[in-house]
Amino acid sequence: MGEHLLEIENLHVQYNTDEAVVNALNGLTLTLDKGESLGVVGETGAGKSTMALSILKLLPAKVGEITKGSITYDGTDIIAADNHTMRGIRGARIAMIFQDPMTSLDPIMTVGDQIYEVLELHFPQMNQAEKNQRVDEILELVGIQKSRRNEYPHKFSGGMKQRIGIAMALVAEPELLLADEPTTALDVTIQAQILHLMRELQKKYNTAMILITHDLGVVAEFCENVVVVYAGEVIEQGSVEEVFTREKNHPYTEGLFNSIPDLTTDVDRLIPIPGFMTDPTNLPKGCKFASRCSYCTDICRTEAPPMFAEGTHSIKCFLFQQKGGE
């Protein structure tokens, strides 16, 4: 087990607000190998972004708190690491791509300078000419002419800004890339371009990647493995093939699939998942999905199901107890 790049064990994160304690992550566990691409799927509020911020230890100060569990990155205990160590990891070894490229670039700094800054922070031994050359290279690589490096972000379109965001994330050649819904703010044609570019660069640098999204199509296209997150815990994980064949799925995953229009069958209505996300300030005792689940039994309301594994595919639901539990 020691060779995993990233290991998250039983992670609990809560936000202490004035009104209530919000349980954002409730025992999230996942592992990631070098070069692997993992899709993290879940609806709004499931804790996907909280997970990404926890990995970088950038939860809002005083409000966000890791109460239990561990995060180990390449042998380093992230939770115990001090600020200085974390600054060395951020950007250099773990980089992040943001959801909204419109706001994730500093409007008064040229794009070249913003990429240059990352190099300045993490490669003090590099001389200026080398750094400049590296900026030019990475810009060309993401498909921006290097002659535009002295222009300001407002002159670029959304897709181009996201390319710049990717350039910024990859310029230091990190081992892990966290992409927090990188294509949500872009239109569909640009989405495809950006995903294609990310995959190409991921292969080129052999970067591991966590792709956070609520778009199952993107995951199918892009990732090797999937975890489905609900109410702050992983409820299903497996390879893309295992999950997407839809032979065996957690009822929630099934619900997600049912809410996507399928062009091959003639159905008038989509089947949405009834109800809303469980209130994270007041979590139920048993299975967190019980109140919305059509297969719900008595045991679901009183006892939280463990993970039932079948090979690499595991599901957190009592329905699968007989098959893979023992």
Place this chain on the structure above:
Amino acid sequence: MKNNKKKFSNKSQLGMITFRFSKNKLAMFGLAVITLLIILCITAPLYINYEDVYKQSMANRFISPGSGHIFGTDQFGRDLFARIIYGGRISLLAGLVVVAFALILGVTLGGIAGYFGGRVDNIIMRICDVFMAVPRMLLSMAVVAALGQGTFKMLLALSIAAFPGYARTVRASIMTLRNQEYVEAAKCCGTSSARIIFKHVVPNGLGPVIVSATLGLGGTILAIASLGFLGIGVASPTPEWGTILSENRTNIRYYPYLGLIPGMFIAISVMCLNFVGDGLRDALDPRMKN
């Protein structure tokens, strides 16, 4: 016009701001007058003999403005033009120094307070509140009374009185900026807090501060003149616009030009600085884009 538009779109943000500013006639007029005044003051030694500033001559008292002495002479026969130009060097420069010093202090403290919030913010802002609670003029007088008279001490006093205003302005704009995604992006790149504050956050929130600094410059010149007039600013015989006014106040009844001319210099420079400030505010406001 078409050609103009094309040029416009190719400009950087700074370019756009200059472009918008240059279209504001009143602001450009103000800038021109201020520039002229500053040039006149800087080049003063080229056309005025420094001795004229102090040289007294009882035979030449109260000469009305005319060919020999453009602005006439005062009760000691000193050339008023020489005194006003050399006085401008102190008035304008002192104004700039005060604003610059107050800005540095205010932006640093306001930036730190706004970015970190919480306890740090509370401590810094309460200190500012203490300074703000005392009227500016009174505070300056108190500092001068405590430390003794002198140009440097007066500048220090005015700076201390002025910085809380800038700190407040900066803090307010930083608080809206610190949650922007690019700040988070910078954190994710491993940028240190100090670097984020002074490279990413403060420059983005500087617009309103530049405006209030320009407007504050006029106010500061006025404050220096007021202190001079009260006799606790720049000490006579060193010329300074307010001090000149003060020296001549007893003779204003019979020789009104002695009060009018230095007063006009104060009024014109303050007014023009206000024009520039207003123009800057409009130019920095993106809603005025056209």
